[in-house]
Amino acid sequence: MLKLRRTVPAPAVEQRNIHLSGKEISYTLKRSGKRRSIGLRIDERGLTVNVPLRASEKWLHSVLQDKADWVLKQLDSWQSKKVAPIFWAEGARIPFRGEEFILTLTPRTRGAVSQLHGEILHVPVGMEAETVQIAKAVTEWYRAEALRVFGECVEHFAPLLQVAPREVRLSAARTQWGSCTVHGVVRLNWQLVKMPLHLIDYVVVHELAHLVEMNHSAAFWRVVENACPDYKQCRTELRSYGVAE
Numbered sequence: 006m007l008k009l010r011r012t013v014p015a016p017a018v019e020q021r022n023i024h025l026s027g028k029e030i031s032y033t034l035k036r037s038g039k040r041r042s043i044g045l046r047i048d049e050r051g052l053t054v055n056v057p058l059r060a061s062e063k064w065l066h067s068v069l070q071d072k073a074d075w076v077l078k079q080l081d082s083w084q085s086k087k088v089a090p091i092f093w094a095e096g097a098r099i100p101f102r103g104e105e106f107i108l109t110l111t112p113r114t115r116g117a118v119s120q121l122h123g124e125i126l127h128v129p130v131g132m133e134a135e136t137v138q139i140a141k142a143v144t145e146w147y148r149a150e151a152l153r154v155f156g157e158c159v160e161h162f163a164p165l166l167q168v169a170p171r172e173v174r175l176s177a178a179r180t181q182w183g184s185c186t187v188h189g190v191v192r193l194n195w196q197l198v199k200m201p202l203h204l205i206d207y208v209v210v211h212e213l214a215h216l217v218e219m220n221h222s223a224a225f226w227r228v229v230e231n232a233c234p235d236y237k238q239c240r241t242e243l244r245s246y247g248v249a250e
Contacts (some may be wrong), residue, residue, distance in 0.1 A: 023066075025073040030080070036060070043068045047079045048244045092144075093136040099126050099143065103152065103201030105171055108143065110134060119146035151198040159191070160208040165232050168216040182208045182243065185215035200243075207239035 020035050032052035043065065056065060058060040069076070091097055097108040106126045111117075117129035119142055126146070130138045153176060159173055171189035178184070183193045191212045197205055210233045218225035229236050 011066055020045055023069055025069065025076055030076065036064075045069075045072055045076065045174055047076070052076060052080065053093065057227060091140075093139040093143070095132075097189065099242075100199040101126075101150070102198065102205070108139070110139070118149075119143060148175055148195045151193070151195040154198055154205065155193050155209065158206055159213065162206070162210050162232055164227065166210070166213050168213050170213065170216060183212040184220075185212040187219060189216060203235075204239055204243050207233050210236070 017036050020031065022029055022031050024030070025149045026077045030052060032054055035053060035055045035218050037055060038057050038058040040055055042057070043060060045068075046053045046055070054065070054069070091099065093108075095108065095110050098105045099108050100106075101121070104167060106121060106124050108126050108128060110132050111127045113134075114129050119128045121127075126143070128134075128139060128146075130142050134142075152173075155173055155175075159170060163169060167191070170185075170191045172191070173250050174190060174192045175195040176184070176192040177196075178192075178194055181194065182197050183191065185191050192211065193208065193211075197208055197229040210229055212226055214228040214232070217228045226236075233239065
């Protein structure tokens with residue numbers, strides 16, 4: 006009896022490397038039966054290439070080589086926009102609402118909290134505080150400010166979208182700026198408060214829009230656009246900071 010040779014399907018997701026303009030680039034290859042073309046995306050994970058299920062290696066190689074200059078430029082741009090880690094010490098630069106402020110240590114006082122005065126963030130942890138103490142105090146300040154800033158944004162945009170979230174909570178998710186439940190609970194990543202105000206506005210609008218359309222359909226994006234006309238540019242900017250929507 007003649008046995009038919011079974012073709013082993015290509016993996017749906019795999020890690021690969023390719024040389025583009027003399028540089029070795031790592032990328033994630035994703036295959037999908039729903040795709041008809043090859044698409045390239047660059048975000049916090051680097052380069053992702055989405056291809057049809059049966060895309061040939063020749064086609065894939067050709068597209069990547071044709072887009073080499075674009076890929077390298079976008080990867081460099083993404084790296085330059087990554088939020089630099091904070092050096093927790095006197096004089097550190099603290100990002101807040103898209104601007105930078107200078108951290109200064111002040112004497113420890115019972116009940117005192119970090120406060121922003123002009124361009125200086127005063128942190129009352131003592132002049133000899135260790136980095137972990139400084140980081141804890143500034144993080145507490147960030148979270149308090151995040152609740153205030155996000156609350157103001159929600160108060161502004163909720164009436165425009167004709168929605169009323171049940172609650173707004175802070176999150177510390179590593180892969181999302183925000184989320185919204187079917188019960189009306191909106192969660193916003195506290196680190197979003199470091200971003201420019203127009204990006205904060207966009208994320209708030211995005212999550213509130215889910216109270217109208219709990220999906221990412223065309224109808225959902227129309228709701229977003231009504232309140233945030235430049236949402237496409239905001240999405241592009243936000244991706245460069247290394248966390249998904």
